[in-house]
Amino acid sequence: MNNERIVRGEELENEADFSEERRFFLKQSVAMAGLSFLPVPFVTAAGGGDSSPGNPEPVKVTLTVNGTRHRLAIDVRTTLLDLLREQLALTGTKKGCDFGQCGACTVHVDGQRTLACLSFAIMQQSKKVHTIESLAKNGSLHPLQQAFIKHDGFQCGYCTPGQIMSGVSCIREKKAGSAEEIQEYMSGNLCRCGAYPNIVNAIMEVKNSGSQV
Amino acid sequence: MKAFQYLRPSKVQDAIRAVGSDPGARFIAGGTNLIDLMKRGIVSPDKLVDINHLPLKKISYQSGRLKIGALALNSEVAAHPAVLQKQPLLAQALHSGASGQLRNMATMGGNALQRTRCPYFYDTAFPCNKRKPGSGCAAVEGINRMHSIFGVEKANATQSCIAVHPSDMSVALAALDAEVIIQGQGGERRIAFTDLHRLPGNQPELDTTLERNELITGFEIPDNDFGMHAHYLKVRDRASFAFAIVSVAAALDVKEGKINAARLAMGGVAHKPWRLFEAERHLLGKPVSEALFRQAAALGMRDAVSFGQNDYKLRMAPNAVVQALLHAAAIE
Numbered sequence: 331m332n333n334e335r336i337v338r339g340e341e342l343e344n345e346a347d348f349s350e351e352r353r354f355f356l357k358q359s360v361a362m363a364g365l366s367f368l369p370v371p372f373v374t375a376a377g378g379g380d381s382s383p384g385n386p387e388p389v390k391v392t393l394t395v396n397g398t399r400h401r402l403a404i405d406v407r408t409t410l411l412d413l414l415r416e417q418l419a420l421t422g423t424k425k426g427c428d429f430g431q432c433g434a435c436t437v438h439v440d441g442q443r444t445l446a447c448l449s450f451a452i453m454q455q456s457k458k459v460h461t462i463e464s465l466a467k468n469g470s471l472h473p474l475q476q477a478f479i480k481h482d483g484f485q486c487g488y489c490t491p492g493q494i495m496s497g498v499s500c501i502r503e504k505k506a507g508s509a510e511e512i513q514e515y516m517s518g519n520l521c522r523c524g525a526y527p528n529i530v531n532a533i534m535e536v537k538n539s540g541s542q543v
Numbered sequence: 544m545k546a547f548q549y550l551r552p553s554k555v556q557d558a559i560r561a562v563g564s565d566p567g568a569r570f571i572a573g574g575t576n577l578i579d580l581m582k583r584g585i586v587s588p589d590k591l592v593d594i595n596h597l598p599l600k601k602i603s604y605q606s607g608r609l610k611i612g613a614l615a616l617n618s619e620v621a622a623h624p625a626v627l628q629k630q631p632l633l634a635q636a637l638h639s640g641a642s643g644q645l646r647n648m649a650t651m652g653g654n655a656l657q658r659t660r661c662p663y664f665y666d667t668a669f670p671c672n673k674r675k676p677g678s679g680c681a682a683v684e685g686i687n688r689m690h691s692i693f694g695v696e697k698a699n700a701t702q703s704c705i706a707v708h709p710s711d712m713s714v715a716l717a718a719l720d721a722e723v724i725i726q727g728q729g730g731e732r733r734i735a736f737t738d739l740h741r742l743p744g745n746q747p748e749l750d751t752t753l754e755r756n757e758l759i760t761g762f763e764i765p766d767n768d769f770g771m772h773a774h775y776l777k778v779r780d781r782a783s784f785a786f787a788i789v790s791v792a793a794a795l796d797v798k799e800g801k802i803n804a805a806r807l808a809m810g811g812v813a814h815k816p817w818r819l820f821e822a823e824r825h826l827l828g829k830p831v832s833e834a835l836f837r838q839a840a841a842l843g844m845r846d847a848v849s850f851g852q853n854d855y856k857l858r859m860a861p862n863a864v865v866q867a868l869l870h871a872a873a874i875e
Contacts, residue, residue: 386546407544409578429579433644442618442647448578449648452549453571453593499643517783518642 393454395420396464402451410454411435411446414461422462422491426520433519436492436499437461443499445518462491465498473541474498477532485523493519497533498543506537544581548590553597555726555760561592563728563756570594570758572614573648575641576657583665585658585674599652599760604629607766613652613724613759617641617712620651630764632773632794636715639777642784652759654712655723655739656751659814660786661706662686672747673704680704680747688852689788692860693813694742697848704747705850707811708740709786715775717816718792718808721764727757736762740815747814768804769794774870776863777810787811789859791867795831802826807843807868812860819843822864831872833865840864 388403395418402417411428414420414437426434428447435446438460465472474497477483484490496519500506505515512530521529536543552558562568567589571577580586599612604625611620620626621637641649663669663681670679682690683700690705713736721736739751753759773794779785790810796803805826807819822843829835840861849857 389549406546406549429582430575430645433642436644443644444648445575445644448575448645450549450571450574450578450591453574453595455551496643503643505643514783515643518644 389452391452391455393451393456394458396460404451406450406452408451409447410437410439410444410449410451410459413451414446414459420461420463424488424491426489426492431520432489432492433496434489434492436495436519438495438499441502443496460495462495465494472498472543473536473539474501474532474543477536478529481528481532481535482525483528483532484521484525489519489521489523493521493529497529497536500533501537501543506533509534544584545587545589547588549593550590551593551596555597555599555758556728558592558594558597559726559728559756559758561590562758565590566755568592572650572653573616574653575645575648576653580658584667585665594758602626609764609766611651611762611764613761614650616647617649617651617654618643618646621646629766630715630719631771632719632769632775632792633712633715633764635773635775636711636790636792639775639790640711651712651762654710655716655736655759655762656753657710658750659706660709661690661704664706671704672702673706673743673750674748676746676748682706683850686852687850688855689786689811690850690853691813692847692849692853692856693809693817694815695813695848697850699745700850702745704743704814706743706747707813708750708815709811710816711775711777711787711790711810713740713816714790714792714808714810716762716764717818718794718806719764719767720806721762723759724761724763725753725757726760727754731760737816737818743814750814767794767806768796769806769871770796772797772871772873774867776867776870778859778863789856789863791863793864793867793871795826795868795871797831797872800830802829802831807839807864809843809860809864812847812856819864821845831874833869833874836865836868836872837861839868 386406389406390403392401411425414423423437423446424434426432430445430448436443437446439457474494496516500515506512509530512533550561562570569588569591571591571593599614601612602615602623603610609625609629617637621634626634661682663671664674669681672680680701682705691707695703695705716736722733723736723739725732741752775792777790778788787810792808794806805823807822809817822839825839825842843864844861847857
C-alpha cells in the first residue's frame with residue numbers, strides 16, 4: 331500500500347512527516363522500477379500565478395536515478411542535490427559549498443559529470459542521473475573506489491564521492507593521460523585534507539589498468 | 544530563494560514571448576551562474592523560462608564561417624573538430640575557464656552573459672551600483688585587486704562600476720571578430736561580439752546591449768589566417784579553476800616574416816572584453832620581434848587607470864600581452 335503512495339510522489343510531498351518513516355518509504359521506492367513515464371510537455375507551467383512565494387504549488391518531475399525511474403512532486407526551487415539527498419535518501423552525494431565551487435556534489439547526468447547543487451531538479455525532466463551509489467556492482471567496489479582505498483585517496487572522506495564521480499568522468503573523457511592532465515581536469519574537485527597526490531595516483535592506476543569504468 | 548513559475552518552451556518565439564511579456568521573467572540555460580545568484584538573493588525572478596529544449600545546440604562550419612548555437616555546451620565546443628581546426632584560440636579559452644563539471648553545464652550564450660564576480664556585487668551588505676543602481680561602489684575604496692584598469696573614468700568611478708567581465712570565452716570571441724545572432728520579437732539582428740558587452744558609464748546595472756526580450760541564438764566566427772599562431776594566456780591565483788586576473792587572446796597572421804594581421808583582446812581588465820585596436824594596428828606590416836611586441840603592449844596601456852590594490856595590473860597587463868604575442872608567434 332505504502333509503495334503505491336511513494337510511486338505517486340505528489341502524495342509523498344504532502345506528508346507532514348519528513349522523518350524516518352518517510353525515509354523508509356523512499357528506500358522501498360528505490361527498489362521499484364518501471365514507473366510510468368511522462369513525455370516533456372510543450373510548455374510546463376508550474377506553481378500557479380496566485381501561489382504565495384513561501385508555499386508554492388508542487389511541480390512534477392520524472393527522472394531516472396541509478397536505473398530507477400522516479401515520478402515526484404517537488405518544490406520548484408529544489409536542486410538536484412537536495413532531491414537526491416532529501417527526497418530519495420541518496421546521501422552519498424555531498425553538499426559542500428552549495429555554490430558550484432567545491433565539486434562535492436558531482437553526479438553524472440546523461441553520462442556527463444555535473445554539479446547537482448547548481449541544477450534545478452525540475453530541469454532534469456527525463457534525464458538519467460547516476461550517483462556514487464551506482465558504482466559498486468553486485469557487492470564489488472568500482473575499480474576507482476578500490477584504488478582510492480589502496481592509494482589513501484582521502485582522509486575525512488567528505489569530498490570523496492564527488493572526487494570519484496569526477497575521476498570516473500576524467501577517465502571516460504580520456505583526460506587522464508598524465509598527472510598534469512588529471513590535475514587540470516580534476517580541478518573542479520577540492521580536497522581540504524590535501525589528498526590530491528593520492529587521488530591523482532588512484533586515477534592514474536585505474537586508467538593505466540585499462541579497467542572498464 | 545523566492546519561488547518562481549517554470550516554463551519549458553520548445554520554440555524560440557515562445558521563449559521570447561514568455562520573457563518579453565513579464566518583467567520578472569528570465570531565461571535559464573545551464574544555470575551555473577543564475578542559480579548561484581538566486582541562492583544568494585542577488586536575482587529573484589518570478590518566472591524562469593528554461594530554454595534548454597530550443598533547437599540551438601548545433602555546431603557547424605559552412606562557407607567560411609564557424610557557426611555555434613547559443614546552447615552548445617562549453618565542453619562540446621572546446622572539443623569539436625571544426626572548432627579545433629578553424630578557431631583553436633576559442634577552444635583554448637574555453638578550456639581555461641571553470642572546471643570539467645561546469646563546462647559540461649555552461650552554454651555559449653550563458654557564458655557570454657554571466658555576471659561579474661566582484662565580491663561587492665555578491666554581498667548585499669555593501670553598496671553596489673550594478674546590483675542596486677545609485678547605491679555607490681564599495682570596490683573603489685575596497686578590495687579591488689581583481690578590478691578594472693580600462694573603460695572607467697577614475698573621477699566618476701564611485702557613481703559607476705569597476706567590476707570586470709569574467710568570461711574567458713568572451714575574450715577569444717572578441718579577438719576573433721565573432722558575430723552575435725540575436726532573436727527578438729520583431730526578428731533577427733546581428734552585432735559584432737565587441738558590441739555585445741558595454742562599458743559601465745552611468746548605467747552599470749546593464750552588462751550588455753541586449754533588450755530584455757531578446758535572446759542570443761548563436762555565434763558566428765569568420766575564417767582567418769591565424770592558424771596555430773594564436774594563444775590564450777591566462778594569469779590567475781591558482782593553476783586551474785580560477786577567474787583571470789589578467790588574460791590575453793593573441794592571434795597573428797605572419798607572411799614572409801611580416802605581420803599581415805593581428806588581434807589582441809584582454810580579459811580581467813574591464814567591464815567588457817577589451818580589444819587593443821591601436822596595438823593591433825601598430826603591429827601591421829612590421830617584422831616580428833619582442834621589441835615590437837613591447838611597443839604594441841605599451842600603446843595598449845595608454846588609457847589604463849588603477850585603484851590601489853590593482854596597481855600591479857598596470858605592469859602585469861603589458862607583460863601578459865608580450866608573453867601572449869611571443870607564444871602566438873612561436874618565438875618564446
